Each structure stands twice: as C-alpha cells, then as structure tokens.
Amino acid sequence: MLIPHPLLGPRDAQEFTYLGDARLLERPDPAAENAEARFCDYVYLRDNPAGVHRELWFHEHGDRSWLVVTRDTVTHEILGAELAADVKGAGA
C-alpha cells in the first residue's frame, strides 16, 4: 500500500506503524463527571467498520509525523491522508 503523505508524497506503508481508529485523537476530559466510563469506551471500544475507516499511522521510518489516513478496510484502497496535527487542530 502507498500512503500519500501530505509533505513527502507517496510513501510505502512499510515505513509506517499502525495505531488504529483516528477517534483516538479525541481523548476524553479526565475531569469530566463520567470520565471513567468515557475512558473505558475510548481505550477499549471500536466502531470497526467494513468500509471507509479513518485511522492513525505513524511515519516511524520517515519524518516521524502522525497521519490520519482514510482507507477502505474491504478493498485496502487508500482514499487520502492528512497530518494528524492539522486534524486535531481543526477540532475534529
């Protein structure tokens, strides 16, 4: 698989380490009232869709940036990639 890195162009997925669902960017507020239940959901539960999936890949053997890659889990087709810092900064 080739990941279209927003800064470096197409890079082999082998250069990356996979973390999982991009919702991991949305860490719950530890001071919230139901923080324990929300952290349990955050750590353990996944949507696990068959189809389009937004997921975190780390460019470990490259520029060490985190990317949010949009990929189809049924066909492995990669539909796009953004810098995770941009996604998180946009409040997604």
Place this chain on the structure above:
Amino acid sequence: MAEPDHRDRGCPVGRDEERWGWPDMRFSGFRLVAEALRGHSGWKPLWRDPAPQPAYDVVIVGGGHGMATAYYLAKTFGQARIAVLDKGWVGGGNIGRNTTIIRSNYLLPGNEPFYELSMTLWEGLEQELNFNAMVSQRGVLNLCHTDGQRDSFRRRGNAMRLAGADAKLLEADEVRAMAPFLNFDNARFPIKGGLLQGRGGTARHDAVAWGYARGADVAGVDIIQNCEVTGFDIDNGRVTGVQTTRGPIRANTVGVAVAGNSGRVMGLAGMRLPIESHVLQAFVTEGLKPAIPGVITYGAGHFYISQSDKGGLVFGGDIDGYNSYAQRGNLPTVEDVVEGGMALMPMIGRARLLRSWGGVMDMSMDGSPIIDATPVEGLYLNAGWCYGGFKATPASGYCFAHLLATGRPHEVAAAYRLDRFARGHVIDERGAGAQPNLH
C-alpha cells in the same frame, strides 16, 4: 460438571426421537465396497438443506463455532427447535481458513482450563461425531532462543500442568533429536530448547465443520445456508428475532458466533465491541515427502509450521497489522513470514508456495475471547478469537451452548465476560495492552 436438566426449562427433547440413534453408521467398509460397485450413486448429502421456518427457540448466527454450539445444545443440553444461519456455506468461513493447529499451551488461569477442555473434546471428537476429523496428536513444539525465554516457557509449562494439560521442557539436544533440520546455531537466535505439548497437533478443519454439521442435523438442527443476518428485532431491550436475506425469523434466544465479522453483526444491534477486525495470512507449499514431525513454532520471530497429511507445508505468521475485512493480505507480510521460516529452517527455501489466503480475525483488546450475554436480553455473543479460534471450536461450542441453555457461563469460560475490560479484569497473555495488532 453437572449437565443442566432441560426439563426444568420446559424444553422438549429432539423432535424426532428415532433420529437420536447414535452413533449414526452411514459409513462402513461394506458400504464403501457396495458403493464402489454401483458407481457411488447411493451416497446421500450429510445434512438437509431446509428453508428457514418462521420461528425457532434458538437461532445461532455463524456456522463455525456456531455449528459446534448447535450440536452440543441439541445433543448434550437437550434444546429443541434450533437453527444455524450461515451467510455462506458450511465450512466456507474461518473454520475453513486456518492452519488447523490444536493445542492448549496457555499461561493464564482464565484461559488454560478452557483450552484444556477443548483439547479433551478434540481427543474424543471422532468417536463423538463418528466422523473422521483426522485429529493427529503429533505434538506442538515452541522453540526458545534465550535464557529468559526458557524461564518463561518453564513457567508456562508448569501453569499448563497445573490445569491438567501436558507439557515438557526440552533441552537443545532433545530438540535436535526431534527436528535435526532446524538452524540451531543461528548467530543471533540460537535454539536453546523448547516447550513441547505432545497432545497438541492438527485436525482437518473441513471435516470438523462437516462432522459437527452432520451431528447437528441428525439431532434436528436446521442448517440454513446462504442466509445473512441483516438486522435484529429488539423489543423493549429484548431480542425477538432476526432479519435475514431469507426473510425474518423469530427466536427467543439468539447466539452470535461470527468471529471476524462480530463488529459488523453486533453493530446491527447497536453495540460497539472491544474488537478490531484484522487479516491473517496463511500459506501452503507443494506436497513434499514427510519432513516436519509436528507443529513447530519459532520463538524469535512469528512463524509456525506443520506438514499436512498430503505433504504440503502449512505455515503462517503475524497479522498484517491494520484493520481489514479483505480476506487477503499484502506482500510485506508474506516476506516477513517467509524470512522467519528461512531463519528457522533453511531447508524449506526451495519449496514452492502453492497458495496463500487471508482470514479475517476478531482481534480483541486483550487477545482473549468473549463468551457472554449482552445488554440485550436473549442476545448472546461468542467473539474475539484472535488467531486462536480453530483449536477452541469444541470448547467454544460446548461453553456457548451451556450459556444459551442455562443463562450462566460454563465454569471454564467464566472469565470470558464482555464487561471485563470495564472492570479491569483483562486476560492479556501477551501483556501488550489495548493494542489489538500486538496480540
């Protein structure tokens, strides 16, 4: 272990008492000769292919572990009016897409008694089903390559023996006597010894599916193939039936055993699970003369290999590592697996690969399965088998049947609760945390 009395729950015995005549001797030497003389025209299908009825007591979704569940539910726990729904055909799912290894070499108390029950059920499976599942206890040998790894194997072997399983710690010269072709003097990962479970081995996966299907059919279970569940009917928090591609089916109890697709199916009931679906590849070479005595696993990479009775080397390694429902993997993982094989046993370098395939795994957040009730009353879940579903088939079916029949978990599956993550009682053999692609 006391069997539940089905009469307590008002369940009739099988619809057709005569059909419980056991064992069902449809195969014999005489029959084989007779059929040979008349052009094999007299063989009948091993199970019926009925249309779904409008309602059942129990509907089981998934024809792998689900078929074993239906068999034990009908035979051992005396349930009646059971249907197994499979979106494809019997043996076409993950039960036909694995490396056929059976073993019970686990460390943790939540796991080892369960897998040891499975091993004892494997040992009696062919007599139980009167079907040749080619269960072959040729031994499973885990190799160790460092002193620390030997220590951890010693601990695991002791844990296995405490749970009634067999385990033997081998020194390097004992391993050499068993498997002289291994690369003992690899400069980076020399073989220091191994942990042998002599009762482990392999079984023919298709025959396991067929044997359970025939047994369930004879016990009155309706096996509904090409019937995909498209929704659940839930009324006031209680399941009342399923919607399928072959129409709605009412049921008091629904058991879902669709590992690989658990997230997708339980999503139809509005549930998110502690599971990611990943693809695991496996490979078979052309047929070779007998070379590899049992199942051998590499302790310094992730590689496991056995030789089928046809002669093909059957092997696998790591999952590809990203969420996938594709039933096929990518080449970097192929390269990684065969590198492990070459490091361990250079002699296989000239064997030619015949085929490879991918199976979709339920990778759970602690690497262990789930057999439990769900927040929806009457809806039960059997999921999260990671790499290890095939060897668990008999005990998974038995324990899930126990849960469906009694509403209580079987004692050896009592740790496989859905809420163990929230309670902090994870069963993490690998110690990798909530990162499914590391289990």
